[in-house]
Amino acid sequence: MDGKIVNLRSKLEIYKAGSGGGNLADCPVRDVIQGISNKWSSLLMEALAEKPYRFGELRRLVPDISQRMLTQTLHDLQRDGYVHRQVFPTKPPSVEYSLTDLGRSMFGPLHQLIQWAELNHSAVREARKVFDAAEG
Amino acid sequence: MDGKIVNLRSKLEIYKAGSGGGNLADCPVRDVIQGISNKWSSLLMEALAEKPYRFGELRRLVPDISQRMLTQTLHDLQRDGYVHRQVFPTKPPSVEYSLTDLGRSMFGPLHQLIQWAELNHSAVREARKVFDAAEG
DNA sequence: AGTGCTGGTCTCTTTTTGAGACTAACATAT
DNA sequence: ATATGTTAGTCTCAAAAAGAGACCAGCACT
Known part of the structure; x- marks a missing residue:
C-alpha cells in the first residue's frame, strides 16, 4: 500500500x-515556475513581448497594478533574467524595460498557455457556474 | 506622446x-491564468496528469504543502473544471482526484512551460547570481 | 481501551499584497 | 517668481493570503 x-x-x-x-x-520546476506564477508576471511579460515599455507606460497600461507591485514584479523579472532595465539620463530620467533573449524564449510556452486561456475562457466560466450552483 | x-x-x-x-x-487571460498561477496549482496539475491520486497520497507526494492549502487548491482546481473529485464510500471514506478533459487540455500548454523551466533552470539561476552580485 | 487511518476544518501567526502618501530634480505654465 | 506636472520609485500602514498545527468523527486493528 x-x-x-x-x-x-x-x-x-x-x-x-x-x-x-x-x-x-x-527543484527546477518550483524554482522557475513560481517566479512567473505571480499575479502580475505573465501580464507584464505579455506587454513587454509586444515592445519595450517605460515604467509609467506599463503603469497606465495595467491600471490596477499598484506602483509598488509594478516595481517589485519588474525587479523580480529582471533578477531572473527575463527583463532588461535600461536607464536613460534624461530629465527627468526615464527607464525602459525590454525582454531579454531568455525572456523571449520563456515567453514562447507562456504564450501558448495564454492562448489556451483566451480560447477556453468560456468553458472555465461555465465550469465555475455549474460548481457554484451545486454547492455554495 | x-x-x-x-x-x-x-x-x-x-x-x-x-x-x-x-x-x-x-479579461479572459487574467481570469483564467490567475486561477492556475498559484503556488501549488501547477504542481498538483503535474501530479494528477500522471495519474489520479487520493488526498493523502498528494499530501505525501508534496510534503511541504500544508493540508489547508492542499484542500483549497484542489477545491479551486475543481471549481474551474480542471479536476474531478470522486468520493468512495469505504471506511474510512477515500477521495480520489483526477484530471477532467478540460484539465488535460490545459495541461498541454502548461507542460510546455514546465519543460522550459526544467531545461532553462541553470540559466535562470545564473541570471540571479549575476544580478545579486551586481546589486545586493 | 488505545492507536491509527481517512479527509478534512478551525484558529492563530507570519508573509504577501494593496492603497496611498511622499521624495527630488527638473520642465513648463502662470 | 511661484505653482504645477513629470519622472521612477520608496515608505508606511491596512488588508488579504498562506503556513503551522490542533482538532474532529467514524471506523479498523490490537
Whole structure:
C-alpha cells in the first residue's frame, strides 16, 4: 500500500525539496515556475513581448497594478533574467524595460498557455457556474 | 506622446478590467491564468496528469504543502473544471482526484512551460547570481 | 481501551499584497 | 517668481493570503 506511493515518488521527486538536505532550489520546476506564477508576471511579460515599455507606460497600461507591485514584479523579472532595465539620463530620467533573449524564449510556452486561456475562457466560466450552483 | 500609449492600449485592452464598467471577468487571460498561477496549482496539475491520486497520497507526494492549502487548491482546481473529485464510500471514506478533459487540455500548454523551466533552470539561476552580485 | 487511518476544518501567526502618501530634480505654465 | 506636472520609485500602514498545527468523527486493528 505504501510501495505504490514510493514508486510514484521517483517520477515526482522533482517536486520535493529534496530528502537529502536539499532546499527549494533543487527543484527546477518550483524554482522557475513560481517566479512567473505571480499575479502580475505573465501580464507584464505579455506587454513587454509586444515592445519595450517605460515604467509609467506599463503603469497606465495595467491600471490596477499598484506602483509598488509594478516595481517589485519588474525587479523580480529582471533578477531572473527575463527583463532588461535600461536607464536613460534624461530629465527627468526615464527607464525602459525590454525582454531579454531568455525572456523571449520563456515567453514562447507562456504564450501558448495564454492562448489556451483566451480560447477556453468560456468553458472555465461555465465550469465555475455549474460548481457554484451545486454547492455554495 | 500620449497617442503612443493609446494605440498600444488597443492590443493590450484585454488586460484591463474594462473601461466600460466591466469587471475582472471581462479579461479572459487574467481570469483564467490567475486561477492556475498559484503556488501549488501547477504542481498538483503535474501530479494528477500522471495519474489520479487520493488526498493523502498528494499530501505525501508534496510534503511541504500544508493540508489547508492542499484542500483549497484542489477545491479551486475543481471549481474551474480542471479536476474531478470522486468520493468512495469505504471506511474510512477515500477521495480520489483526477484530471477532467478540460484539465488535460490545459495541461498541454502548461507542460510546455514546465519543460522550459526544467531545461532553462541553470540559466535562470545564473541570471540571479549575476544580478545579486551586481546589486545586493 | 488505545492507536491509527481517512479527509478534512478551525484558529492563530507570519508573509504577501494593496492603497496611498511622499521624495527630488527638473520642465513648463502662470 | 511661484505653482504645477513629470519622472521612477520608496515608505508606511491596512488588508488579504498562506503556513503551522490542533482538532474532529467514524471506523479498523490490537
